[in-house]
Amino acid sequence: MKKVRDFMTRDLTSVTEETKLKDVAELLSMRALSGVPVVDHENRVVGYISEKDVILSMFPEKVKIENPDVIGLTNLTQVINRLGRVGDAKVADYMDKNIHIVSEGTSTSDLAEIMLQKDLKRVPVVRNRRLVGIVDRSSLSCILLEENGMEGVCR
């Protein structure tokens, strides 16, 4: 059975707790990502910030009563105006600190279990807590298909 190191994306794209939310929004948009790990000054993972966290920062009151997955999409001008206001806020105030990380030696079955159980889209991969890559649902699903006899699915 394959391990995380065999199929993780070897990419260290990340932000720090000091990064401004507007820079996170730009980064996520440029890279077409749903979120990135938050690291300290030695690249150790300390949290995760997603596009949802960025949107939540704009609608703090509304989130409590409405479904956060659909907010922000009804009025783009409102979103832009709010982002203008909270854009200079720091990642530290909005990131998720209660996150899951995996090591390179984690098996595909263990990874699949945690991603499904916790409904995770992307999971940082660490070595001695330092970021060395990331695994996401698409790379996991393609590796599971390959392990079950469907060769050539993964790029």
Added chain:
Amino acid sequence: MFKLGKKKKEEPQDKKSILTVTLNPAFDHILFLPELKLGTFNRSPETFRMPGGKGVNVASSLAMMGQEVVATGFLGAQGSRMFEESLRKIGVTTAFVYVNQEIRTDFFVIEDNKNRQSLIVEKGIPIELRYLNGFKANFERLLPSTELVEFGGSFPEGVSCGFLKELVREANKKNIKTVLNLKEKTLTECMEGISAFLVYPDLRESKRMFGQDIYRPKDRLKIVEELQKHGAEIVMLKYGNLNYLVATKDEIWEGEIELGESKIMIGIRDAVLAGFISKYLETNNLGEALKYGLGAGRSTAKNKRNHPNSKKEIEEFVLMAKVKKVS
């Protein structure tokens, strides 16, 4: 797997990586033609694209040797996904800073019937101050897990010698070895006030450095001495298409690379450096490291890509590489 904050048994101390910095990378577009006809229609029967730039070439070569390597630099966001994916596919870890611009492209035209290569390079993308600050912070975060930093290639608009010097000093402060693989003109302008573990000037355009001619043996030694005065522990020089020299204060080695029938010269010079670095970090032996570099260069010459074919092929060519100690 574990949750952040929960105690977990510490993993064994990890091996440190080599970090390559390419401030002005480009997608290399290789177009093969029987013959380039100017002012009219040309159809290329074979084309391919690959990530390029001096540092990127070094990173690709190191990954083929099984080294743990991280590539960083500025990358135009539009069109760069394939660039990074190609690097990761061969084992390079990417840590590029995206700039809200289109990725730079270089065009290589290789004419089979004429045995000729032409290169058209695009101007680099302009880098705003906020991206420079972001890059520096990102660079500093990568240093704790880095053994050696290689700086390669040209500067894009908005990046100056001062910025390079800041990065080199930051690495030196943390006792991390630095390699300067830069054009002679850039190196001459930027090396004042900084010192590097290894200096490898690119003399393909100028053929001269410090007023000395790279093709004259006595002049080459003067270039070596001058670079050593600037603090270089090791000096590496390439002269002509085939000849390489490496020197410390104690010894000088020379070697000649065999290129066979290779028509594509892209990346050979950088693969020799990568091979040298890889072996020298392992053995501290100048002659062995040069041999390994020449093996890597020859394997790259056999490959259409800008890196060696495989570690196995490098090792086969190393057995045939000829080097000699000249002092």
